[in-house]
Amino acid sequence: MTKQKVAMLTAGGLAPCLSSAVGGLIERYSDVAPDIELVAYRSGYQGLLLADRIAIDKAMREKAHLLHRYGGSPIGNSRVKLTNAADCVKRGLVKEGENPLRVAAERLAADGITILHTIGGDDTNTTAADLAAYLGANGYNLTVVGLPKTVDNDIVPIRQSLGAWTAAEVGAGFFDNVSNEQSAAPKTLVVHEVMGRHCGWLTAATARAYIQKTSANEYVEGFLMDKALKNIDGLYLPELAFDLEAEADRLKKVMEKNGFVTLFVSEGACLDAIVAEREAAGETVKRDAFGHVKIDTINVGNWFSKQFAALLGAERAMVQKSGYYARSAPANGDDLRLIQSMVDLAVESALNKVSGVTGHDEGQNGKLRTIEFPRIKGGKRFDTGAKWFGEVMDAIGQKWKPAG
Numbered sequence: 001m002t003k004q005k006v007a008m009l010t011a012g013g014l015a016p017c018l019s020s021a022v023g024g025l026i027e028r029y030s031d032v033a034p035d036i037e038l039v040a041y042r043s044g045y046q047g048l049l050l051a052d053r054i055a056i057d058k059a060m061r062e063k064a065h066l067l068h069r070y071g072g073s074p075i076g077n078s079r080v081k082l083t084n085a086a087d088c089v090k091r092g093l094v095k096e097g098e099n100p101l102r103v104a105a106e107r108l109a110a111d112g113i114t115i116l117h118t119i120g121g122d123d124t125n126t127t128a129a130d131l132a133a134y135l136g137a138n139g140y141n142l143t144v145v146g147l148p149k150t151v152d153n154d155i156v157p158i159r160q161s162l163g164a165w166t167a168a169e170v171g172a173g174f175f176d177n178v179s180n181e182q183s184a185a186p187k188t189l190v191v192h193e194v195m196g197r198h199c200g201w202l203t204a205a206t207a208r209a210y211i212q213k214t215s216a217n218e219y220v221e222g223f224l225m226d227k228a229l230k231n232i233d234g235l236y237l238p239e240l241a242f243d244l245e246a247e248a249d250r251l252k253k254v255m256e257k258n259g260f261v262t263l264f265v266s267e268g269a270c271l272d273a274i275v276a277e278r279e280a281a282g283e284t285v286k287r288d289a290f291g292h293v294k295i296d297t298i299n300v301g302n303w304f305s306k307q308f309a310a311l312l313g314a315e316r317a318m319v320q321k322s323g324y325y326a327r328s329a330p331a332n333g334d335d336l337r338l339i340q341s342m343v344d345l346a347v348e349s350a351l352n353k354v355s356g357v358t359g360h361d362e363g364q365n366g367k368l369r370t371i372e373f374p375r376i377k378g379g380k381r382f383d384t385g386a387k388w389f390g391e392v393m394d395a396i397g398q399k400w401k402p403a404g
Contacts, residue, residue: 005039005112009044010076011127014077015164021342026064082130088100116143117145132355168206174326182259182262189255189308189318193301200382203265207264210232233251233261240403248312357373
């Protein structure tokens, strides 16, 4: 019988679940299969290609519970696509002419790995799917089980990805302080840019958490610090269509009445239009190994700020981004419970040689199961028909309609 050996890696951007998921996997294996050797590849698929490993020893196992306290990844991340050979060669991860999938497979075989856990978003897990397919087609005996991580909550067909709830809660706390900047100068426009390339779920959920957080506030009547200062005046997502001129007319009335305007903007809102505008002007827009626009070079928040500042007659405009702050936080209670349930299933599936990604399957009435790799996709759109989203928009007082 083949001796079992488990490897794990985290990849893609950070989310408030990576450290806890790694700790949870170590704890679970230590409980149910303590004799199985555990290793981690440093910096995701990069570490796999470069044979950069962390051996998880007895002392690390005994203190794995401490990882639940922290954000970030204790084993490091990177963005590497194993099917993009040119990019892997350019970055020195494989040699010219080598197939990264083969290099990864041979490394896993040479290291004696029988179970690989990938913790990441759609790119991480579609890459895991490519690797699993290659392994299966070439006779490698390996089970690959992924855990779904992304603050965007945009993985098809998974109902709730790890870390998203925490990112919304922490983003709301971040903006609770930033909103006080409205008192710093007359006619101030504050734009809160929230992560979400294709999906507006996190922006909407952050707005909801912020409204819930501030709704119970008590104020001294007559001062500037009042409900209006803490309000959100506009919310813009990739899934929403809006008329710039009509919104500007509405928000100008808010500016004239209150002396400030607050907007929550998804980093993917109007992204396609902004990219098209720049490319039409002859600019080369940078993209990553997966072909995605490098969104931090686009500055969607700045675009919204410039557009609305001029139309509203703002004397001061500022953009604040909660993304890195929120995604680096430790998991909250809700996420810790979700992580635990998915980790337990991931270990059970791995030991039973069932490959896939753990999650609540929207195609099977939200059942928690190990979902087949070919069904895993990115770019799931936020369901603007959700009751809670309608309540958020009612609280803001903004009329809206779905895009497209």
